[in-house]
Amino acid sequence: MAQLVGGLATSHIPAIGGAIHKGLQQDAYWKPFFDGFPPIRKWLGRVKPDVVVIFYNDHGLNFFLDKMPTFAVGAAERYDNADEGWGIPTLPPFKGEVDLSWHIINAVTEQDFDLVTCQEMLIDHACTLPLKLFWPDGECPVSIVPICVNTVQFPLPSARRVYALGRAVGEAIQSWDSDKKVAVMASGGLSHQLDGERAGHINKDFDLKFIDSLLTNPEWATQFSIHDLVEKTGTQGVELLMWLGMRGALTSNSASVRKVHSNYHIPISNTATGLLALESAGPS
Numbered sequence: 001m002a003q004l005v006g007g008l009a010t011s012h013i014p015a016i017g018g019a020i021h022k023g024l025q026q027d028a029y030w031k032p033f034f035d036g037f038p039p040i041r042k043w044l045g046r047v048k049p050d051v052v053v054i055f056y057n058d059h060g061l062n063f064f065l066d067k068m069p070t071f072a073v074g075a076a077e078r079y080d081n082a083d084e085g086w087g088i089p090t091l092p093p094f095k096g097e098v099d100l101s102w103h104i105i106n107a108v109t110e111q112d113f114d115l116v117t118c119q120e121m122l123i124d125h126a127c128t129l130p131l132k133l134f135w136p137d138g139e140c141p142v143s144i145v146p147i148c149v150n151t152v153q154f155p156l157p158s159a160r161r162v163y164a165l166g167r168a169v170g171e172a173i174q175s176w177d178s179d180k181k182v183a184v185m186a187s188g189g190l191s192h193q194l195d196g197e198r199a200g201h202i203n204k205d206f207d208l209k210f211i212d213s214l215l216t217n218p219e220w221a222t223q224f225s226i227h228d229l230v231e232k233t234g235t236q237g238v239e240l241l242m243w244l245g246m247r248g249a250l251t252s253n254s255a256s257v258r259k260v261h262s263n264y265h266i267p268i269s270n271t272a273t274g275l276l277a278l279e280s281a282g283p284s
């Protein structure tokens with residue numbers, strides 16, 4: 001059976017793509033953000049996952065307000081990045097892990113989750129930038145299964161529901177008949193609000209408590225409604241739902257987790273950036 005090796009989580013911001021393109025990693029503004037990644041890349045170089053299952057939110061590239069699925073899973077041979085209008089260079093296509101996509105789709109549907117299945121799916125900065133941050137050099141060495149969670153148009157799925165989806169996805173990964181190593185990844189958050197009266201809203205206390213909860217009490221954030229989460233973390237801060245999907249997946253085999261590394265830096269653009277890597281440490 002496939003091995004679930006751990007979880008990764010990072011914020012996403014289109015400007016990161018511009019900074020990578022211009023080689024600004026050592027620039028004073030960007031350094032505290034980019035400096036979080038080398039310890040995690042070192043761990044990834046050791047663990048060498050073959051496949052990454054990514055919880056992310058599309059921002060209007062593949063799904064627009066006219067048709068907005070709550071949960072959508074990619075089942076494509078390849079995923080193209082396309083111009084989202086942010087002026088960032090597009091990345092080469094990413095390779096899909098189709099067999100795992102269908103295994104996850106079948107397994108979580110059996111667990112009463114209703115999904116949109118996408119045999120064609122454009123992926124935006126939320127899916128591509130984390131892959132580039134964790135594997136910066138050359139062609140991306142992992143194949144992917146993108147899982148898109150709506151955080152754009154209300155109503156949004158609850159924190160409780162995304163955590164439960166993550167758990168079902170984790171169980172599916174571990175029942176996949178393959179000798180491949182699989183990591184789960186979350187892209188989004190932490191606190192940020194891009195528009196309206198509270199544009200620029202950041203909640204450092206909540207963010208740090210949230211990161212800590214993923215180690216000590218992973219269900220902590222599921223007590224909050226979407227309204228609570230927007231109030232605490234901003235309209236786009238609800239992207240932290242992805243971190244709950246990732247963490248739910250790691251809980252699925254009642255394995256304990258070990259923190260590999262974390263980082264928190266505010267702000268990059270309008271966003272509080274968080275970074276976390278967790279290793280599955282075997283049954284507790």
Ligand code: DHB
Nearest residue numbers: 012013014236269270271
């Ligand atoms: C920013 C943050 C996001 O999550 C996003 O999708 C786009 C922009 C920002 O802070 O600029």
Ligand code: FE
Nearest residue numbers: 012126236239
């Ligand atoms: Fe976003």
